[in-house]
Amino acid sequence: MIDLLLMLLVAVVALLVVGALLAPVEALGWWAGWFDDGDPLKGTSATSRVAAPIRAARFVVFLCGISAEGADQLPEEETGWVTHLQSRMPETVVVADVFPYSVTNTALTGDRPFAGFWRWMEAQRQAHPRSPLFKLASLRNTFEVLVSADSRYGPVYSLGVAKEILRGLMRHGYRVEDGVPVTLIGSSGGGQIAVGAARYLARAIRPPIHIVSLAGVVADDPGIDAAGHIDHLYGSKDTTPTRYAALFPGRWPFIAWSRWNRAVARGAIRVQVIGPMVHAGPGSYFDPERTLPNGVSYLDHTVEVVRAAIEAAAASPTSGRAAGEVTR
Amino acid sequence: VAALAELGAFLAAVWDVTVAALLLRPDAVALAAAQSRAVILAIASAGGVSLMLGQSAVLFVNRLSPRRFALSVAVNAAIFVVGRAIWAVAIWVSARVVVDADAPIAAVVRSVGLGCAPFLFGILIFLPYAGPLIARVLSVWSLLIVLSAVRSVLDAGFLQALICVGLGWLLVLIAGNMVARSVVRMRDWIQLRAAGRTRLLTIEEALTSITEDPYRSGAADGRR
Numbered sequence: 114m115i116d117l118l119l120m121l122l123v124a125v126v127a128l129l130v131v132g133a134l135l136a137p138v139e140a141l142g143w144w145a146g147w148f149d150d151g152d153p154l155k156g157t158s159a160t161s162r163v164a165a166p167i168r169a170a171r172f173v174v175f176l177c178g179i180s181a182e183g184a185d186q187l188p189e190e191e192t193g194w195v196t197h198l199q200s201r202m203p204e205t206v207v208v209a210d211v212f213p214y215s216v217t218n219t220a221l222t223g224d225r226p227f228a229g230f231w232r233w234m235e236a237q238r239q240a241h242p243r244s245p246l247f248k249l250a251s252l253r254n255t256f257e258v259l260v261s262a263d264s265r266y267g268p269v270y271s272l273g274v275a276k277e278i279l280r281g282l283m284r285h286g287y288r289v290e291d292g293v294p295v296t297l298i299g300s301s302g303g304g305q306i307a308v309g310a311a312r313y314l315a316r317a318i319r320p321p322i323h324i325v326s327l328a329g330v331v332a333d334d335p336g337i338d339a340a341g342h343i344d345h346l347y348g349s350k351d352t353t354p355t356r357y358a359a360l361f362p363g364r365w366p367f368i369a370w371s372r373w374n375r376a377v378a379r380g381a382i383r384v385q386v387i388g389p390m391v392h393a394g395p396g397s398y399f400d401p402e403r404t405l406p407n408g409v410s411y412l413d414h415t416v417e418v419v420r421a422a423i424e425a426a427a428a429s430p431t432s433g434r435a436a437g438e439v440t441r
Numbered sequence: 442v443a444a445l446a447e448l449g450a451f452l453a454a455v456w457d458v459t460v461a462a463l464l465l466r467p468d469a470v471a472l473a474a475a476q477s478r479a480v481i482l483a484i485a486s487a488g489g490v491s492l493m494l495g496q497s498a499v500l501f502v503n504r505l506s507p508r509r510f511a512l513s514v515a516v517n518a519a520i521f522v523v524g525r526a527i528w529a530v531a532i533w534v535s536a537r538v539v540v541d542a543d544a545p546i547a548a549v550v551r552s553v554g555l556g557c558a559p560f561l562f563g564i565l566i567f568l569p570y571a572g573p574l575i576a577r578v579l580s581v582w583s584l585l586i587v588l589s590a591v592r593s594v595l596d597a598g599f600l601q602a603l604i605c606v607g608l609g610w611l612l613v614l615i616a617g618n619m620v621a622r623s624v625v626r627m628r629d630w631i632q633l634r635a636a637g638r639t640r641l642l643t644i645e646e647a648l649t650s651i652t653e654d655p656y657r658s659g660a661a662d663g664r665r
Contacts, residue, residue: 130565134564134565134568137567142501144502145501147507195611206454259569259571260569260570262569262570263569266498269502360570412493
């Protein structure tokens with residue numbers, strides 16, 4: 114019996130290692146042209162026209178959390194939150210069809226190796242909605258967050274995602290020459306992806322890029338310097354952002370010369386605890402049922418805080434806040 | 442059937458020697474000496490291939506085709522094995538000069554070959570984020586095995602073994618920079634021929650080539 118358990122454990126660890134080893138291959142293979150026959154940036158010109166231009170005060174790109182399986186398969190709670198944000202900011206165009214865990218914006222069930230496995234998983238969801246197997250998508254996407262944070266793979270990965278963000282913006286009527294400000298909202302692992310992509314997106318889009326890290330897991334990424342301003346928001350009962358930050362030496366408070374700590378010191382990063390939210394599930398940022406003492410739901414409150422952060426960035430697009438300000 | 446049995450025995454010998462080396466067992470050198478040279482060569486070659494796969498990000502960044510990629514991994518693994526052999530010779534020379542040891546050169550080569558065993562895990566360097574740390578761990582592990590084996594072969598103390606191994610490494614470095622420049626140039630030429638490039642770009646160089654106008658179609662070509 115113990116032998117069997119040991120074998121099972123070895124098999125699980127081996128599968129984990131293989132999964133992690135395969136994680137950088139999508140981005141690197143895309144860059145190397147292994148999966149198609151041409152230029153990785155083919156058709157992604159800053160002057161290309163995809164949709165009729167739209168007059169908007171701002172464009173917001175929502176980069177989902179790690180539990181999503183594709184841009185069109187966001188968890189219900191995140192879809193509701195995005196809809197609510199759009200309704201509260203009618204003058205803003207909210208783009209939510211960019212899957213941040215793929216450099217080609219391909220859903221796990223889309224045109225890719227192992228898509229059959231993810232489709233089979235999806236088919237099981239009706240019969241076994243609480244199966245721990247569904248955590249596999251989160252695990253796979255977590256590996257992609259680590260790819261983005263890795264100095265060897267991160268630049269290629271971030272360039273690929275920046276390309277897809279630009280394409281997403283253009284699908285929704287964005288024109289580079291109009292100079293309309295852009296905010297990237299990165300939820301959970303999407304926070305790191307947003308910061309990474311900002312490094313390359315900033316070179317195509319003229320105005321400074323504002324980033325909202327909603328309970329984001331963010332490394333000490335070069336994209337921090339490229340972003341105009343970062344609002345890092347999380348709940349007091351959500352340990353995920355701080356726990357994962359410990360993985361990245363540049364996020365350690367005593368490494369004063371890291372990009373993150375220097376940006377916090379000059380006010381380019383504002384850290385804010387926004388309420389008693391947890392990372393996911395009931396009591397999370399997207400929960401419409403749970404309320405604050407003043408009767409406002411967590412969902413409404415989070416949308417309001419994010420809207421206020423976006424408007425503050427719009428009012429002062431280039432300046433940071435007072436040095437070292439951390440609002441709690 | 443006989444060939445299969447022979448292959449099985451060979452793999453069993455490779456396994457035994459590898460495990461002894463990885464565990465820094467004192468009998469690793471004797472175990473390796475009792476086997477054919479092919480056992481050590483197999484460990485070093487497999488370690489080289491695994492290490493090169495782990496460090497293959499640069500090949501992807503330079504947009505090598507799958508065929509060039511495989512060729513580059515194989516060629517760089519061979520260069521790794523030759524480099525280890527040269528290091529072994531340098532250690533042997535250092536040992537003769539510094540500690541007046543007269544160990545056979547083959548024994549020192551075997552010792553350095555045993556040090557390649559941790560690089561069988563070299564592919565793990567490819568793991569996102571954890572890879573660079575794993576690379577350091579494997580390098581230290583390899584060095585400890587080489588030190589332990591050289592110490593056993595020279596019948597010397599730890600410090601003497603450390604001096605020989607360190608001096609050997611310095612000798613290779615100096616020879617590469619001053620005496621054998623043409624050899625180094627030939628190595629580089631072989632690497633680039635395998636990759637089909639005139640120069641291998643770093644990731645920053647490869648991406649800088651498109652950063653002036655990053656979304657202009659056709660600007661991103663690593664083959665320039």
